[in-house]
Amino acid sequence: MTEKIFYFDHAAATPVDERVQTAMKPYFSVDFFNPSSPYAPAVKVRRDYELAKSKLASTFGAKGDEVIITAGATESINLAFSSVNGHIVTSAMEHDAVLAAAKLHDHSIVRPTENGLVSTQSIQDAIRPETEIVSVQLANNEIGTVQPIRDIATIVETERTRRRNSGDKRPIYLHCDASQGFGQVDVNVARLGVDMLTLNSGKMYGPKQVGLLWAKPSVRLEAQIVGGGQERGLRSGTENVPGVIGFSLAAQIAHDHRKSEAERLTALRNTLQEMLTESVEDLVVTGHPKRRLPGSLHVSIPGLDGERLIFALEARGVLVATGSACAANKGTRSHVLSALNISDEVADGSLRITLGRLTDERSIQEGGKIIVEEILRERARVSHA
Amino acid sequence: MTEKIFYFDHAAATPVDERVQTAMKPYFSVDFFNPSSPYAPAVKVRRDYELAKSKLASTFGAKGDEVIITAGATESINLAFSSVNGHIVTSAMEHDAVLAAAKLHDHSIVRPTENGLVSTQSIQDAIRPETEIVSVQLANNEIGTVQPIRDIATIVETERTRRRNSGDKRPIYLHCDASQGFGQVDVNVARLGVDMLTLNSGKMYGPKQVGLLWAKPSVRLEAQIVGGGQERGLRSGTENVPGVIGFSLAAQIAHDHRKSEAERLTALRNTLQEMLTESVEDLVVTGHPKRRLPGSLHVSIPGLDGERLIFALEARGVLVATGSACAANKGTRSHVLSALNISDEVADGSLRITLGRLTDERSIQEGGKIIVEEILRERARVSHA
Incomplete structure (x- = not known):
């Protein structure tokens, strides 16, 4: 392992911002009180917690008391889905x-276009009279395609109106998993037109295992974890005070610097993409050329083994992924690439390169050079084999 | 609010140990990698995580791969119970x-004796042919009574044998919520004879919102939160690496110092109990005189208002509770005291005093003096009213 590390896997994990760590610190050992305790120091902790939730919610145009704090995005999604009995479109x-x-429910899964867009038509076709949730991610964690959530919201709203006019009381909600993309693209519940939103602190330079589900007050959620009645009875357990303090500040920082960071990452990503496409023949860039997360670059080198490549890169200090960390761990092929009808040969030669705050011009130049060299070396090896 | 604080509410929350915070720190921003990522720095994080789980498990006589990390005790309990379809005895x-x-299940709730013991007879009487879980806490969070888990395990084992001999394949498990008491009484799954165990980091000087469910390999658990397949598919979501590193060290420290800490707390608690019983006429001490957590002292002053008292004490820097923080938050009377058939007059005059690492001889002397003074002052006020 070399000393210098070029971290190009921000979609898998982000380091906790130093300012966020500093903000969290007092809540571990000074303001450590149970926020449900009655005495003043605990009431202060409760106040700090609720204020952090409010500020967190305001970063995406919502109110603190509409937010349920969860242990990460996965629990948030499970909580959203446990609230319905009907059909799910995703x-x-x-x-x-x-x-x-x-x-776990009756469901329909729509296929995206080949650059990863979920079309409004496909959603419209999949909605049935018994559909209760349409769930589409804000941006894909592998190829970075940003979905047309606002347009999908219009489809859902049309179906809602149809039901209302026909006296059908079955609800239909649009849920959006915005775990990827916060701090890179605009996330505002009114502008997106969603009814439920999932966010993940661990992907925005906040602590891991902290997330949230936002739901419009009209959404009837059903608790999945019962007990002491915290989070308005919807998610019991003593509150993760430092976690929420950290999540809130992380979201505020990401929100405040979104535009400049998106510009910066777009420029860096485009530079890297040029370096790769210019030097590597037949390089395939996957994902939508325009509707793509600024920090995302997904490339495939047909005929190469992506896994071999990431270990060769790792030996030179460049950390990239082949796909999602979860999938890597299970040794399965990317379901995202399969959904795009990408051939196994292309899929197997994939690198997911995700830029973020640890990326700068120098790391793009130096890291990019290493990526090019290793691809060419590996290709030479394979062609001589 | 006075400068000097005497914190006597360790059952509600404990500060995170400085050593635990130090151990967690690198995993926020240096070793922040997703433990499911394939490259070496992430594999190191995975190894550290699994090692921490193993060490954590070894503190209660178990193996790391038998442990599912959860976001606190509440989720752990919900996960344990979601795995059964039958009847629950608690x-x-x-x-x-x-x-x-x-x-949420078919259930029977047994009443304790008046000093809070759950008798083996009551459990035996409540077990039905369709009972699948018997769940009894290790120690009570309000009055500190330590339950005869080992004896209850014998009852459950007898029923298991009866079923086996009659060809009945329905399982029956003993679950123990040991959130309170770790670090004060012996917690070892073999010696307790339990099949499932819940622990809570936040009550043992570790970070909040970290807990675990331990289950014997023979227990068929069912995932409550699905997704990326972490924790052997039983609890999905990117792992809380710093949380588990912290939980593990907190458990090791609590385990290593258990005997000396139990002795120390018993002596301090007995001193305080003497101070109170000697100075306050009619003071009622609730809970089992012998089978009680070393740090627990639950007293009632009939005719006084416990809530008024805790605010008077708070003004002088003494932080105590009337009951559990959850119940306090909901403004309800303690269900524990109701279960003991304690009259409302006695229950309403209750103080839950729980000692721990922030307690020393000086705080007992000074804090105890303040408690006595405020009780006497309040009593004088009431009798003159």
């Missing part, structure tokens, strides 16, 4: 958490 | 998390 691009939770 | 002394989760 896409084949979604994270495993959405797909696994949807599969 | 006691009226249990934490809200157990009672709320049990109420």
Whole structure:
């Protein structure tokens, strides 16, 4: 392992911002009180917790008391889906958490276009009279395609109006897993037109195992974890005070710097993409050329073994992924690439490169050079084999 | 609020040990990698995580791969109970998390004796042919009574043998919520004879919102939160690496110092109990005189208002509770005291005093003096009213 590390896997994990750590610290050992205790120091902790929730909610245009804090995005998604009895419409691009939770219900899975877009037409076609949730991610965690949530919201709203006019009281909600993309693209519940939103602190330079489900007050959620009645009875357990303090500040920082960070990452990503496409013949760039997360670059080198490549890169200090960390761990092929009808040969030669705050011009130049060199070396090896 | 604080509410929350915070720190921003990522720095994080789980498990005589990490004790209990379809036997002394989760199933609730013991006879009487879980806490969070888990395990084992001999394949498990008491009494799954165990980091000087469910390999658990397949598929979501590193060290410290800490707390508690009983006429001490957590002292002053008293004490820097923090938050009377058939007059005059690492001889002398003074002052006020 080399000393210098070029971390190009921000979609898998982000380091906790130093300011966020500093903000969390007092809540571990000074303001450690149970926020449900009655005495003043605990009431102060309760106040700090609720204020942090409010500020957190305001970053995406919502109110603190509409937010349920969960242990990460996965629990948030499970909580959203446990609230319905009917049919779920989702896409084949979604994270495993959405797909696994949807599969516990009657469900339909729509296929994306070949650059990963979930079309409004496909959603419209999949909605049935008994559909209660449409769930589409804000941006894909592998190829970075940003979905047309606002347009999908219009489809859902049309169906809602149809039901209302025909006296049908069955609700239909649009849920959006925005775990990827916060701090890179605009996330505002009114502008997106969603009814439920999932966010993940661990992907925005906040602590891991902290997330949230936002739901419009009209959504009837059903508790999945019962007990002491915290989070308005919807999610029991002594509150993760430092976690929420950290999540809130992380979201505020990401929100405040979104535009400049998105510009910066887009420029860096485009530079890297050029370096790769110029030097590597037949390189395939996957995902939508325009509707793509600024920090996302998904490439395939047909005929190469992506896994071999990431270990060769790792030996030179460049950390990239082949697909999602969860899938890597299970040794399965990416369900996202399968959904795009990408051939096994292309899929197997994939690298997921995700930029973020640890990326700068120098790391793109130096890291990019290493990626090019290793691809060419590996290709030479394979062609001589 | 005075400068000097005497914290006598360790059952509600404990500060995170400085050593635990130090151990957690690198995993926020240096070793922040997703443990499911394939490259070496992430594999190191995975190894550290699994090692921490193993060490954590070894503190209660178990193996790391038998442990499912959860976001606290409440989720652990919900996960344990979600794995059964049959009847649940539990006691009226249990934490809200157990009672709320049990109420989602067919259940029987046994009454304790007046000093809070759950008798083996009552459990035996409540077990039905369709009972699948018997759940009894290790120690009560309000009055500190330590339950005869080992004896209850014998009852459960007898029923298991009866079923086996009659060809009945329905399982029956003993679950123990040991959230309170770890680090004060012996917690070892073999010696307790339990099949499932719940622990809570936040009550043992570790971080909040981290807990675990331990289950014997023979127990068939069913995932409550699905997705990426972490924790052997039983609890999905990117792992809380710093949380588990912290929980593990907290458990090791608590385990290593258990005997000396139990002796120390027993002596301090007995000193305080003497101070109170000698100075306050009619003072009622609730809970089992012998089978009681070393740090627990539950007293009632009939005719006084416990809530008024805790605010008077708070003004002088003494932080105590009337009951559990959850119940305090909901403004309800303690279900534990109701289960003991304690009259409302006595229950309303209750103080829960729980000692721990922030307690020393000086705080007992000074804090105890303040408690006595405020009780006497309040009593004088009431008798003159």
